[in-house]
Structures are given as structure tokens and as C-alpha cells.
Amino acid sequence: AQSVTQPDIHITVSEGASLELRCNYSYGATPYLFWYVQSPGQGLQLLLKYFSGDTLVQGIKGFEAEFKRSQSSFNLRKPSVHWSDAAEYFCAVGNTGNQFYFGTGTSLTVIP
Amino acid sequence: EAGVAQSPRYKIIEKRQSVAFWCNPISGHATLYWYQQILGQGPKLLIQFQNNGVVDDSQLPKDRFSAERLKGVDSTLKIQPAKLEDSAVYLCASSSTRESYEQYFGPGTRLTVT
Numbered sequence: 001a002q003s004v005t006q007p008d009i010h011i012t013v014s015e016g017a018s019l020e021l022r023c024n025y026s027y028g029a030t031p032y033l034f035w036y037v038q039s040p041g042q043g044l045q046l047l048l049k050y051f052s053g054d055t056l057v058q059g060i061k062g063f064e065a066e067f068k069r070s071q072s073s074f075n076l077r078k079p080s081v082h083w084s085d086a087a088e089y090f091c092a093v094g095n096t097g098n099q100f101y102f103g104t105g106t107s108l109t110v111i112p
Numbered sequence: 113e114a115g116v117a118q119s120p121r122y123k124i125i126e127k128r129q130s131v132a133f134w135c136n137p138i139s140g141h142a143t144l145y146w147y148q149q150i151l152g153q154g155p156k157l158l159i160q161f162q163n164n165g166v167v168d169d170s171q172l173p174k175d176r177f178s179a180e181r182l183k184g185v186d187s188t189l190k191i192q193p194a195k196l197e198d199s200a201v202y203l204c205a206s207s208s209t210r211e212s213y214e215q216y217f218g219p220g221t222r223l224t225v226t
Contacts, residue, residue, distance in 0.1 A: 004154070032213055043116070043203060043217035044155070051213065090154050094213055098143060099168060102154030 002027045002093050006103035013081050014111050021076040021106050023091030032094035033074040035065055038105075039087045047089075050074065061085070086110045114138065116218035118204050124224045130192035133221045137185070137206030143167075145215065146179055146189050147203040155203055161187065194225045 003026045013019055025031055032051050036044040048059025055067040065076045074091060091103045117136040125131050137144050142163050147155035158177065160167040164184040172179070176195070181187040191198055201222050205215040 034213075036217075041219070043219045044205075045217070046214060049213065092154075098207065098213060098215075099157055099160065100145075100155075100215065102156070104152070104154050 002031075002095060002099075002101045004091050004093050004101055004103035006089075006091055006106050008106045009104070010107045010109070012109040012111060015083050016080050019076075019078045019081045019085070019108070021089050021091075021108070023074045023076065023103060024072050025074060025091070025093045026072065027093050027095070029096075031074075033065075033067060034092040034094065034100070035059065035063070035074075035076045036090045036092060036102075037061075037087045038090065044090065047076070081108075081110055083110045083112065116204055116206055116216055118202075118218040118221055120221055121219065122222050122224075124226065125194055127196055127225050128193040130190065131194055131223065132191075133189045133202050133204075133223075135187045135189070135204030135218060137187075137204070138208075138216055140208060141206035141216070142184070142209050143207045144181055144187050145205040145207075146187070147205065149201040149203055149220070151200070158189070191223075194223075196225050199223055199225045 005024045034049045035047040038044050047063050050057050050067045088105045090105045092100045094100045144161045146158045149155040158172045159169040159179045161181045164181050179189045201220040203220045204218045207215045
């Protein structure tokens with residue numbers, strides 16, 4: 001069965017600092033992996049996705065993520081965080097039936 | 113292009129009452145999803161439609177939840193009767209056949225059951 005673990009419930013970073021959000025997945029086959037961001041009162045917005053090929057994927061808003069099969073991880077990174085990045089971030093794994101399994105999310109606070 | 117529309121945005125009901133949520137997906141998107149997001153958790157898939165047929169409803173509590181997508185376009189999710197633990201945000205998402213792995217989410221309906 002598919003599952004996603006986001007070990008960090010809440011992270012606080014200073015504006016301009018680098019960011020890494022962790023995601024570990026469990027899936028028997030090659031996973032389809034996603035990162036979504038959710039601002040308060042908003043729906044989920046896709047940041048980036050990995051299906052195959054290059055293990056380092058670029059997304060919107062300056063985010064990137066790296067797929068590491070040996071570690072079953074798909075960590076999200078950003079070199080310099082902006083105050084507007086404060087939000088909830090969700091990692092998800094998808095299967096061939098287009099069914100998504102989401103992690104519990106990481107809440108990001110950005111301090112000036 | 114217009115996004116996924118949901119209504120109402122907020123709803124407060126008492127337990128044992130019924131409630132219905134509406135979703136209009138992006139035009140031309142064949143697949144429609146309903147998710148339940150309880151506070152502090154990630155979204156959980158309730159039901160997935162492909163056109164007007166159900167693909168997966170294994171996590172839908174069928175004794176109280178029902179959903180339909182009669183004409184393969186908009187969809188309604190109903191809860192009857194509601195329980196306190198149904199308090200959550202109900203998210204609708206849609207995807208196209210061509211880019212089936214890219215789901216577009218609506219703003220959600222926040223349900224509070226008292």
C-alpha cells in the first residue's frame with residue numbers, strides 16, 4: 001500500500017534562508033511524486049511533480065525537489081525563502097490509477 | 113481558463129442534519145475527485161469519477177456519504193446524517209485525460225458539525 005511520511009510537522013525559517021522539507025514514501029513500483037502548497041483558506045496548488053527521468057525537478061516559485069530511490073525520499077528545497085512562502089506543504093504519491101496519497105503536511109513559518 | 117469551482121465555501125450544521133456540496137470541474141476534465149481534509153491531516157480521497165462512472169469509492173463511508181456526477185460534468189457530495197467527526201474541509205479536484213496526473217484543486221468547503 002502507498003503511504004507518505006512528512007516527519008516535520010512545523011518548520012520555522014528566517015526570510016532569505018534556505019529551506020528543505022522532508023518527504024518519504026512507500027510504494028512498490030516507480031512512484032509518481034508531487035509537492036503541493038496550501039495557503040490558508042485556499043485549495044492546493046501544484047509546485048512540482050516527478051514521473052521519471054531526471055531526478056532533480058524544478059517547480060514554480062523557485063522550488064525544486066530531488067527523487068532518491070535508495071532513500072525513498074522526495075525532499076523539497078528552496079535556496080532563499082520569501083515571507084510569501086509561509087503555508088502548508090504536502091507531499092503526495094500517485095499510482096497508475098491516478099489515486100493520490102497525501103502526507104500529513106508541514107507547516108512553514110517565515111520570520112523576518 | 114476557469115478553475116475548479118466549489119460551493120458553498122463554508123457550512124455549519126448540527127449533527128444528524130444533512131448537507132450537500134457542489135463542484136464544477138475545469139471544462140473538459142474527465143476525472144473528478146472528492147477529498148476530505150481533517151484539520152492537521154493531509155487530504156484523503158473519498159471518491160474518484162471518470163466521466164459519470166465511479167472509479168474508486170473504497171474510502172467513502174457509504175452509510176452516510178453519497179456522491180454523484182450524473183452528466184459527467186459537475187458533481188454533488190452529500191452527507192446524511194452528519195456526525196461531529198465529519199467536520200473537515202471537502203476538496204474537489206479534476207484532471208484531464210491528457211495530463212491525468214495533474215490534479216487541479218478547488219478552494220474547498222469548510223464544514224463544521226456542532
